[in-house]
Each structure stands twice: as structure tokens, then as C-alpha cells.
Amino acid sequence: MASRGICDRVAIVGMGCTAFGEHWDRGTDDLLVEAVGTATQSTSVAIDDVDAFWLGTYMSGVSGLTLSRPLRIRDKPVSRVENMCATGSEALRGAAYAVASGAYDIAMAVGVEKLKDSGYSGLTRQSIPGDGTGGTLGTTTAPANFSLLAPAYGRKYGVDEDQLKEVFTRIAWKNHKNGSRNPRAQFRREVTRETIACSPLVAGSLGVFDCSGVSDGAAAAIVVRAEDAYRYTKRPLFVKALSFVSGAADGNVDPGYDFTTFPEVAASAREAYRQAGVSDPRAQIAMAEVHDCFTVTELVLMEDLGFAPRGTAWKDVLAGTFDLDGALPVNPDGGLKAFGHPVGASGLRMLYECWLQLRDEAPDERRIASTGKTMGLTHNLGGGPGECVSFVSIVGTERS
């Protein structure tokens, strides 16, 4: 019994990603048609060549028909998958494993979410008949759930409230700055640190600008066997690692959990590094796209992903380590902060930035420095502190 991974057995040979934003004039079907179309156009694969599809959507449709209907896909399997905010990454896992198994030659992972049709800001929950005790993620909102990290982190590592706020502000500032250079981002303006720091409080010490937005979007990736990859593109992305952890949801039950980490993220990162043969992520990873749903989340992720020792990531943030021109650029596309979070699409949107950056297709104004490093990481999280699912992928341009 072992998790063996599929390092270098499959490759991504085509991708598409819509602009993310408030698409009042376009529906789920439009977003799907565009993402799938741009993915197939990016390579020499026609949609009829695709043998199987995995569609990730949290709440914009049920069943594979959500994809096969608008695209009129006939006689093919379409699996609809859902894993909270890691739904897009779950679609990629399905497609990648299916190809690695030998069952299919070509598979496509698609993620979509249409949030702005609900009339509400923020995510709405699907209602499952319950006992009214709300589970542990019941009555409080997502920003509140994540903001629980702040006082616990500050207290454990001796970082006072003002310092923490400066760290959060720096993260938001960085991601908005990166996003301002990305035509697909929802928010394409730089935001001053003063504006961020003084924005109205939403939960705990998190202000409006510490929270990611709500948007619509879709993205798609075409997966083939690694040995076939160069038939479709000169620059494939080889899948080095796909790891996924669904937590025991005991952080809100176990007094031993201290709200300064996501143990599920740390575990999924360890597993991904093992699959990919990464021993020093901070040194070996060229760039990372991480789940910055809130600024405090990105801070804690830097430690859980092994980019900084425990209790020190805040110093790295302030030192610019994770800036676009830093030693390890994090969220060079602008992250959830600048893109908003169409749940089913975000995981594949992260992968899309690896697709652009590692293959030297990112525009000059946000291209990461050429360092000879060939691997990128995506991290996708669903749930909240104490109770979450975590996905980590590592992709690279070289097949060992």
C-alpha cells in the first residue's frame, strides 16, 4: 500500500483560460465554450480527439451534462467532480490519472464557476438538511473562519497586530500589483498599501482588501501521455506530482490544533515533494500559485508549503522574497486576490500561470526571472482552518 504518484507519466499539452470577472453578459455555457475552445486551439488537439472529460464545478451545474450539453460532446464520458474550493484541481487529478492508467490517450480537465448570477456577494452554500448545529463552519463567514489564524499566529510567534497587518497588506499589495499586469485578472489596478491597510474591516484584522473577490471564469487543460507530449506541443508541461489530502476535520474538535497552520496543506506538500523528488522547495521551485483566498492564508501557506521555516514567513513577506522579482515568486498572475475565486476554475487558472511562466509565454511585464528552475507549484485549498481539503501539484518543463 503506497501512494506512488505519476511523476513524468502525463503531460499538459494545451490550456485555455477565460478572463475572470463579473461576466454579466456571459453564462456558464459561454465560459465553458471559450475555455475549451482556447485550450484546443493552443495545441493540435481537436475536441473530438479528446477521449474523456473531467468537469469541476462547485455549484454551477450538476453532472457531466453541464459540459457535454453546451459543447455537444457526443458518446464520451464526462465526470463532474466537486471538492469545495479545490474543485478545479480535482478535475485535473481525474484527467491525469485516467491518462496515466492507460485508459485514455487524451483527457481534458475543465473547471468553471458562474457565481455572479446568484445575486449575492460571496459564496452561497448548498443546503443539506441538517440539525441546525451548523457543523463547525456553520454560522461564521469564510473571512471570519480564516481570520482565526491571525491572533493565534501572532501570539505564537510574537508578531504584534500592527506587524501582522503590515504583512497582510504587503501580500495584498503584491498580488494586486501582479494582477495589474494580467489582462485576465478581475482587478487590474495596483492598490496602494495605504488603501489596503485602511480598508473597512470584514473579519478580525482582515479588511476588504485582505479578501479575494467573487468572479466568474473557466479554464481547461488537455492531458496526454508524457511520451506523446511532443506530438502536440514543443513545450509540454510534465506532471511531477499531484497530491490531495482530505483532512480529518479535527482542528475544530482537537484542542491540540493551534490555528497557526493547515496540517492538511503541510501533508499534501510533503507528499507532492516526495512524488516530484523535491528536497528543498524554496530553492527548487521556480514559482508558486497558492490559494490566497485571504492574505493571512497566503502567509500561513508559505510555511506549510515549506517555503519558509515556521514562524518566519512574515519576515520573508516583508523582505519581498515572494514578490515577482523575489527569490520565489508567489502568485505572479495576481492570485485569487486579483482574479476572484470562481471555485471550480481557480485550480486550473493557477496551472495556467505555470503554463505561461514555465514555457516563457508570460508577458514581459510580469515574467518571472529566468533562473534555470523548471518546476512550478500550484496549491488549492477548500474549507478553512481546522477542516479543509488541500491539493498540491508540481509541474515542470523537463522530463527526467
Next chain:
Amino acid sequence: MTSLLSYGSYIPYHRLRRSDMQAALGASGGRGSRAVASYDEDVVSMAVEAGSAALRGQRCLPERLYFATSFPPYLDKTNAAVVHAALGLDRATLAVDMAGSPRSVIGALLAASEARVPALAVVADIRTGLPGSSDEREGGDAAAAFLFGRGTSETPELATVLAFASTTEEFLERWRTPGEKASHTWEERFAEHVYRPLAEEAFTTSLKAADLAPGQIDHLVVSGLAARAVRQFAQASGVRPEAVVDNLADRIGNPGAAQPGVLLAAALDRAGAGENVALVHLADGASALLMRTTEHLLSRRSPTGVLGQVDGSHGELSYTAFLTWRGMLDREPPRRPEPDPPAAPPTRRSAGYKLAFQAARCDACGAVNVPPGRVCFACSAADQMSQRSLRDTPATVATFTVDRLAFTPSPPMVAVVVDFDGGGRFRCELADATPADVRIGLRVGLTFRRLLTADGVHNYFWKARPLHEDGTRL
């Protein structure tokens, strides 16, 4: 008749100044304040608080529960059953409502004191009226509970019931049809005229039965919503003026059906051993209950008492918040989906946790699982759990946040993760607190609340509430 074995009271945390009410409506004056049940409290949740206080540390558990209120959250469905569940009473214990009028309290006290088995009378009320009315200004919200039974060496009698007498008469003094937001009353002078002989007759009859003279009453409680009549009877009763128990109206208002209970508790709080306590309640007639205290009262009553709750730490409430909480001010709802009501089957399955806050202690490793699950979070042992309620177990805040986005009638919501002494963690709201009150390390206890009402279903569950510095409950 049996004897009083224990009692408890509950005064909600919030106070509304009468001068603020007056000022908001362009009037002047207004003296003192009234107690206000929080937006997440109702008579049932307050009854649970008072009932818990009466039963805390008690070995004798009631086999009957009588719940009196003028403001039942449910019709058709027994409100007392929720109190019964939250207090963790035995399934064989009868729980019934005596609901509708402030007189119901007498029925509950009498039924409990005359029962052949240990019986708990719980009384709770929320009083309000139309904006600017005297009912709104002078009303109050509170609860009290009294456990009656036969004394034992473990559970000695705190007081014995000496006599009871009552008069009943039908007249139009105060009334309300179901669904109406406020009561109607006739002239106060009419009430005074009608109640006077009714109260005198009940009181005199009870004194005669106990072979006592008015001068031998050491503590007289006169209660009722007809303020003039109540005042008049207290003066004309023949009881020494200093024996008349303060009605607390200037500090908490008149909590209707709960007033006799709260004031009787206040009288017992101040009584010495071997003293005579009289309760006279004016409501659609009058009732008089005479009790004599024992030497056990002094050592066994709560050190906090009613006055500790009345004068203890409390929150100032704005009149607009009060109107909003009582449904008198219909404010724009948040742009969020309506909350779902709890569903009947899952609610019934988890009743032990949801209502009695039963946690599961793992027999294999001792870890306390909240909510109770079948597989232990600590050692993964399956189905080796023992249930135990953490209702009265103190806890400490591990981390917290202030949620300014969450829907609550009292924004912002203060949310905490708390760790119970002896194990177990619970994530919940912090009630009766402001953002300035919360910090890591804060000591809290549980409090039973009505989280919300959706589709006509009241969702009761638990929240945390700060404890006093000395660890006692607020």
C-alpha cells in the same frame, strides 16, 4: 404539600435605559432601565438558564416540569419539552406548558409544590409593547425556577409551603388576542378597584390557613402587571413596610409571568432562617403563597442571587437595537440567502448534543469529542464512547475573530474557539460580549440560545458567554 429544595433565576445581560427610549421618541424623562432578552434568547432559552441554575449540583432531579410564560415561542408544540431536553431530564419526566397569561406562573408553582414527586416550576417571560407604550417601557425580561420535593439529608428543604389561597374573577383589565404584538389594558384605576378586594381576600385566607398575622410576614412579594393595584396592595396589606420586597422595576422592569418567580427568589436570597415569606400575585384574580424558610437556606442558596444578576455586569442596549430585536423595526436584511431551518430527523438524531450538549468521551483514550462522533478524533477507536454533558463545564478561548459580514441581528458577530476544562473543543459565537471583551485565554461558560428562526422553526443551540473573573457565571 412538599418543600422547596432549590431555586435559581436568570436576568438577561442587556439593559435598556428608559431615558433613551423616551429621547428616541422625542419625549423627556424616563427613570432607570429594563432588562432585555438578547436577540438570541426567548422564554425557552431563559427558562433553561434559570432551570440550570436551580438544578446545578442537585442530586434530586425533577420528575415533572411545569413551564409558565405569557409569550410561548411555539403553539401546538410543547415549549417545556425543549427545556426538558436542554436540562437533560429523564424521558419519564413529564414536561408541560402553562402558557398564555401572567397568571400561569401560579399554576406552575402550585402544581410543582403539590406534586407527589420532585417537580420543577420554571417561569420565564419577555414583555414588550408598542413603541412609546408604558408596557414597553415598564416591562422586563427574566426567568426563575423552583424545585420542589421532599427533603432528604442530601437535599434538605430550603423552605416549606405553609398555605395557598386564591381568588378568581373574570374582568377586562389586560388582554391580547393571539398574534397581536401588544396588549390592551383598561384604565389603571379600574384595575386598582377590582384587584383590591381580590388580593385582600386571597392574602387573608392564606394567612388564616397558616395561622399568621400580616405583621408576622418577614418578606412580602407583591407582583402583577397592574402597577397601581400592586403598589396599593403592598401598602394596605398590613405587612411592615420594610418587609415588602423591592420589585426591582427601576433596574429590570416588570417581567410579567416571571416577576413572581424572580421576586420570590430575591426574597429567599435575603431571608434568614425560620422566616415567613409571602407571595401575592395579582392577575385575573389574586393568589397568595406562604412559605417558611429553614436553616438550610442560608448555606445552600446561590451566592450570586438575583441581585448579583441584576446589578452584575451588563450591556447597554440602544433603543433601535431593541426595536429591531423585537420585530418592531423592520430593517433591510443582508444580501445573503435566507438561513435554512433545521430538519426534523437529523435534529432528533442529534438531540443529545444539540439540546443537552452531550459530548462523547472516548473509553479507549479519554479524548472528549464535541460533537460526539462514532470514531474518536484522537485514537480512531470506533463506537467506544460514553456520553456526558459539558453544559456546566467552563472553557477557555483558544482563538477568536470578529465577523462583520455574518448575518446577526447584533453585528458584529464575535466568534470563538473554546477548549473545555478536561478536554473537548467547541467553535461557536460569544454571546453577551463586544469585540473589546474577547481575547485568547478568556474564560467562558456555555449558554443556551435560539440561534435563529427559519420557516417557523426555532433553532436552539449553545453559545459561549464570558464568566466572571472569579469563574462564576454571569
